Every structure is written in structure tokens, then in C-alpha cells.
Amino acid sequence: MRTGHLVAKDICWRPAKNQPFLLHPVSFEVYPGRVLGVVGPNGAGKSTLLRMIYHYQKPTTGQIMVDGQDLWGMSAKAAACKVAAVLQEQPGAFGLTVRDIVALGRTPHRSALSSSGAHDAEIVTQAIARMQLEHLSTRNFDTLSGGERQRVMVARALAQQPQVLVMDEPTNHLDIRHQLEILSLIRSLGLTIVVSLHDLNMASDVCDAILLLKDGHCHGFGSADEVLSEKLVSDTFLVTAQRQKLSVSQNQHLTFHLPT
Structure with missing residues (x-):
């Protein structure tokens, strides 16, 4: 049986008791071997969410489960045997x-x-x-x-x-060839993956499900077709988004421009 069933139940986070929440309650489920893309504008709460999954910041409330076990109910060492992270900052x-x-x-x-x-x-x-x-x-x-x-x-x-791999902007600062290599890698690993991406078309191509965040709130969770709709993307990123069909592959591609 494949492992890596990831479930988040109403997880949220704030730096201290008297400070505002940076991430409001979010729930989602990722089945073994699937890829969840986390997208949203800068400051949406993407990194905060990822830190909770790779056992760096404990949720203020809520629970994260991996294969039925509470991730924050175990030691950091035990959690590191279940969840690994590839971050933007390299040591x-x-x-x-x-x-x-x-x-x-x-x-x-x-x-x-x-x-x-x-x-x-x-x-x-x-x-x-x-x-x-x-x-x-x-x-x-x-x-x-x-x-x-x-x-x-x-x-x-x-x-x-690990059973779960967290990747924070893995294509950041890479040229096109290396971006394509990393995307191919994500598809081939066979692990449960949670990856944050800025490029929405890239997220649509690579991910089985999308979690859309804005201002610390969940604005959508589901398939790319459901979540990355013209209206939802336009409202979330404050742009005008349009879907266009690529003539060769017939795949749909989002384009963006500033609203007039």
C-alpha cells in the first residue's frame, strides 16, 4: 500500500496570541503520490503553510496528519522521517x-x-x-x-x-532548461508532493490539485480547471486573466494583463 496520505484539518497560524493570523483555517487532502500546488500572490500565506507541513512552525490550531498520524504529535526527528523539504534557501x-x-x-x-x-x-x-x-x-x-x-x-x-516532499518555489531563479528539468522531476518522483509555484500555467501542467491562497485565506481548492478559472484568478491576483487554446496541443493557457 502506498504511503503519504496527507490531511490538513483547519490549520491556521499567527506569530503570537495578541497578533493577527497570517494564515486562517485551511483544510485539504492529498492522496499518496499526488501533487498539490500552492499558489497565490506575495504575502498570501504560502510559505507559512509549507512551514507547518515540514514541521518548522506549529499550527496555532488545527491538525496535520500523515498516514493517520499527527505530524505535530511526534518529535522533529520522527517528523523528518516522514516529511522532507526542498527550500529556496540553500545551505x-x-x-x-x-x-x-x-x-x-x-x-x-x-x-x-x-x-x-x-x-x-x-x-x-x-x-x-x-x-x-x-x-x-x-x-x-x-x-x-x-x-x-x-x-x-x-x-x-x-x-x-520521506512519505511527503515539500518544495518551496523549486523553479525560482532557474533558467528555462533547468525549470523544465525540475518540472519533469516532480512528475516522476511518485511521492506525495506539496509545491508552491508562482507560474500558474506551470502549476496547472504539473499539479493534480491546486490550493489558492490570498491574504491568508483559502480562495479555492480543487482541480486546476476549477480553481484557476478566469474569474477566480482575476479576483485573486487583481489582473485580467484569459484562457487561450494553444494551437498545437489544444491545451489551455492563461494569459494576464492589468485591468483597464
């Missing part, structure tokens, strides 16, 4: 090689006094191979291009062997 490597970085993904699975063994090494090798990084495994992480670094961070997440 300083301090002279670490690609293999060293990927091996860090095994940390949650080791006890405090144990060192990595043959089993961990095999998993790291598999993650490196899956991301086609063998030729870079001994390279210093700091010498890599943006696209290569992103692939290393995904490999590190895969080495965690």
Missing part, C-alpha cells in the same frame, strides 16, 4: 561535496551515537543516481550551478526516504 556547504550534502538526508534515521553504515551509503548512492549526479558526487557543492544545486537538494530529500 552553506562549508567545503562539503555533493555526496556529503546528500548523506545529510540520512541524519533523521540514525541514533545519536551511530554513524552511517552500508545501508545508508547505498541509499545515498541510489539518491545520487536517481538525480543523475554521479559525475558530480565528489565536486564541492559551492562550485555547482543553480540547477545542479537544486538537484542535489532534491537528492538529499530523497535520501530521507
Whole structure:
């Protein structure tokens, strides 16, 4: 049976008791192996939502369940065995090689006094191979291009062997070729994925479901056709959105311009 059934029940967050909510109650469900895209304008609450899923910010109220287990009812180490994250901010490597970085993904699975063994090494090798990084495994992480670094961070997440993978703007600052590589990767991983994206057409192509946020409120949850409608996108982003059919593929594509 596939694992990675993610359920959020009325989760919300505010920095302190006397401060306003940055995310108001949101509920959604992602079935194993499916991709949920989180979209919305800047300041909509996307990063706040993702932080709660990868066990960085505890929900003020509500519950996040992975395969029926309360994510915030377990230790950070146990949560890291279930949920991995690939974030926009990449860590300083301090002279670490690609293999060293990927091996860090095994940390949650080791006890405090144990060192990595043959089993961990095999998993790291598999993650490196899956991301086609063998030729870079001994390279210093700091010498890599943006696209290569992103692939290393995904490999590190895969080495965690999570049930759920969170990706925060994985195509940000990448050129077109590397964007396409990351999108192809998302489709191929077979994990339950929650990914925030700025590009709505990209989200429509890659994601099985869309969660649309604005000002910390949920403005829609469902299929891309349902949520990324001309009216809802126009109202949420304060633009005029229109759907056009691409002549070759007949796929629909959103275009935007400022309202007159």
C-alpha cells in the first residue's frame, strides 16, 4: 500500500496570541503520490503553510496528519522521517561535496551515537543516481550551478526516504532548461508532493490539485480547471486573466494583463 496520505484539518497560524493570523483555517487532502500546488500572490500565506507541513512552525490550531498520524504529535526527528523539504534557501556547504550534502538526508534515521553504515551509503548512492549526479558526487557543492544545486537538494530529500516532499518555489531563479528539468522531476518522483509555484500555467501542467491562497485565506481548492478559472484568478491576483487554446496541443493557457 502506498504511503503519504496527507490531511490538513483547519490549520491556521499567527506569530503570537495578541497578533493577527497570517494564515486562517485551511483544510485539504492529498492522496499518496499526488501533487498539490500552492499558489497565490506575495504575502498570501504560502510559505507559512509549507512551514507547518515540514514541521518548522506549529499550527496555532488545527491538525496535520500523515498516514493517520499527527505530524505535530511526534518529535522533529520522527517528523523528518516522514516529511522532507526542498527550500529556496540553500545551505552553506562549508567545503562539503555533493555526496556529503546528500548523506545529510540520512541524519533523521540514525541514533545519536551511530554513524552511517552500508545501508545508508547505498541509499545515498541510489539518491545520487536517481538525480543523475554521479559525475558530480565528489565536486564541492559551492562550485555547482543553480540547477545542479537544486538537484542535489532534491537528492538529499530523497535520501530521507520521506512519505511527503515539500518544495518551496523549486523553479525560482532557474533558467528555462533547468525549470523544465525540475518540472519533469516532480512528475516522476511518485511521492506525495506539496509545491508552491508562482507560474500558474506551470502549476496547472504539473499539479493534480491546486490550493489558492490570498491574504491568508483559502480562495479555492480543487482541480486546476476549477480553481484557476478566469474569474477566480482575476479576483485573486487583481489582473485580467484569459484562457487561450494553444494551437498545437489544444491545451489551455492563461494569459494576464492589468485591468483597464
